[in-house]
Amino acid sequence: MLVLGIESSCDETGVALFHTERGLLAHAVYTQVAMHEAYGGVVPELASRDHIRRLVPLLERVLAEAQVSKQDIDAIAYTAGPGLAGALLVGASFAEALGLALDIPVLPVHHLEGHLLSPLLAKTPPVFPFVALLVSGGHTQLMRVSRVGAYELLGESLDDAAGEAFDKTAKLLGLGYPGGPALAMLAEGGKPGRYKLPRPMLNSGDLDFSFSGLKTAVLTQVRNAELSDQDKTDLAYEFQEAVTEVLAAKALAALAQTRLDQLVVAGGVGANRRLRQRLDAVIGKRGGKVFYPELELCTDNGAMIAFCGAQRLLAGAKPKGDGGFAIRPRWPLSEV
Ligand code: KG4
Ligand code: ZN
Numbered sequence: 591m592l593v594l595g596i597e598s599s600c601d602e603t604g605v606a607l608f609h610t611e612r613g614l615l616a617h618a619v620y621t622q623v624a625m626h627e628a629y630g631g632v633v634p635e636l637a638s639r640d641h642i643r644r645l646v647p648l649l650e651r652v653l654a655e656a657q658v659s660k661q662d663i664d665a666i667a668y669t670a671g672p673g674l675a676g677a678l679l680v681g682a683s684f685a686e687a688l689g690l691a692l693d694i695p696v697l698p699v700h701h702l703e704g705h706l707l708s709p710l711l712a713k714t715p716p717v718f719p720f721v722a723l724l725v726s727g728g729h730t731q732l733m734r735v736s737r738v739g740a741y742e743l744l745g746e747s748l749d750d751a752a753g754e755a756f757d758k759t760a761k762l763l764g765l766g767y768p769g770g771p772a773l774a775m776l777a778e779g780g781k782p783g784r785y786k787l788p789r790p791m792l793n794s795g796d797l798d799f800s801f802s803g804l805k806t807a808v809l810t811q812v813r814n815a816e817l818s819d820q821d822k823t824d825l826a827y828e829f830q831e832a833v834t835e836v837l838a839a840k841a842l843a844a845l846a847q848t849r850l851d852q853l854v855v856a857g858g859v860g861a862n863r864r865l866r867q868r869l870d871a872v873i874g875k876r877g878g879k880v881f882y883p884e885l886e887l888c889t890d891n892g893a894m895i896a897f898c899g900a901q902r903l904l905a906g907a908k909p910k911g912d913g914g915f916a917i918r919p920r921w922p923l924s925e926v
Contacts, residue, residue, distance in 0.1 A: 667899020
């Protein structure tokens with residue numbers, strides 16, 4: 591079965607072809623980062639309009655790369671939520687129209703489920719059950735994953751998501767958008783111990799997170815003094831230490847609580863080198879193993895949507911089949 595995946599929930603247009611026997615045949619992503627940079631964040635209307643421009647050329651590219659034609663596609667999966675309503679609508683209408691034209695099933699997919707299952711696309715995938723740490727721009731969650739479609743929430747951020755904290759802190763330090771990778775890069779040159787930042791909820795005894803206080807602590811430093819470039823570097827270093835320490839400690843606690851030994855990391859912050867280092871260290875020490883998606887599949891992409899749709903169809907999911915639009919800008923993963 592050949593599944594076309596369409597991702598358009600935020601500022602990346604992703605299109606991919608996944609074959610249930612042959613694997614990922616092709617995937618292409620167009621990122622709108624340069625366009626939104628001037629505004630310091632994603633402008634939803636501009637995002638929607640750009641998705642419209644990119645979808646057809648990206649589809650043509652993946653078809654050529656995979657050396658298949660539109661008629662070879664057996665089903666289409668698209669991100670129906672969560673995300674920006676206008677942006678989601680572009681992908682949804684594109685997918686539904688193409689599905690109607692080709693007379694094939696169309697399946698709405700949950701964006702986070704896509705992220706969650708993306709490590710299964712790696713060369714050495716985890717096996718069910720496992721614990722997933724989902725760290726994206728909008729979510730920070732720990733989940734027990736028993737099989738495709740069975741996700742139990744163990745803990746989550748009570749305020750800012752980890753990626754959001756990275757982005758907001760980067761902005762405070764005068765870094766461009768997107769802030770996460772920029773802050774991570776700056777932190778590389780930081781000196782340990784120059785600043786003291788809190789480790790929010792490290793010892794809260796549960797698996798929840800809170801990151802907004804950390805951003806406020808950085809704001810206080812920024813307001814208190816004129817920061818030199820080295821100060822900013824050291825502050826970025828300490829911020830990254832604080833976030834990754836809490837994430838690693840809670841991920842370890844989640845494994846202990848569920849008595850599982852595999853941790854799957856998904857979402858944009860999963861690309862963070864320091865986080866990977868820490869997770870490998872603390873979990874490896876306890877005999878556990880950490881699984882990451884391929885680096886290019888950490889941030890938003892169509893491959894995870896095609897893969898997720900394929901798994902859902904294999905598990906017997908029934909597409910709607912009425913040609914209507916199903917977008918859910920707010921869609922808890924527990925409701926998939
Ligand atoms: O999963 P994703 O591409 O989009 C969402 O669904 O949110 O994640 C984007 C988030 C952004 O907040 C971005 O700053 C963060 O992931 N991010 C990083 C890194 N790469 C991306 N944060 C820290 N370090 C990175 N290397
Ligand atoms: Zn995402």
